[in-house]
Amino acid sequence: MVSSFTEVSQEWVVRFLEHRIGDRRIIRLVQKWLRAGVLEDGVATVEEKGTGQGSVISPLLANVYLHYVFDLWAERWRRREAAGDMIVVRYADDSAPRRRRKEALM
Numbered sequence: 001m002v003s004s005f006t007e008v009s010q011e012w013v014v015r016f017l018e019h020r021i022g023d024r025r026i027i028r029l030v031q032k033w034l035r036a037g038v039l040e041d042g043v044a045t046v047e048e049k050g051t052g053q054g055s056v057i058s059p060l061l062a063n064v065y066l067h068y069v070f071d072l073w074a075e076r077w078r079r080r081e082a083a084g085d086m087i088v089v090r091y092a093d094d095s096a097p098r099r100r101r102k103e104a105l106m
Helices: 010-020 024-034 058-080
Strands: 038-040 043-045 086-091 094-098
Touching: 010 024, 024 058, 043 058, 058 086
Parallel strands: none
Antiparallel strands: 038 043, 086 094
16 A cells, blocks of 8 residues: 555545544544644645654554555455455555465365
């Protein structure tokens, strides 16, 4: 998953969080984090997309986004289209689809 921290849709991250979190104060706090940007060499940069790589909340927000965008898609794909004994493992923004060989099952 190339550039998952910098390509995340901030709008969709907030939507996904709103799906699970009913407390508007938490949603507003996350929105402030997303608008805060990144301070690098004394220059503040605010991006329209991404989770602000390097911020403390970035890995959590990227994982929320990837849960809805990648994990749920992979689960559906595995149930409907994958052949054989298939598993998709994801750690942060890395994934490793694996298939067990037939001879390993015997």
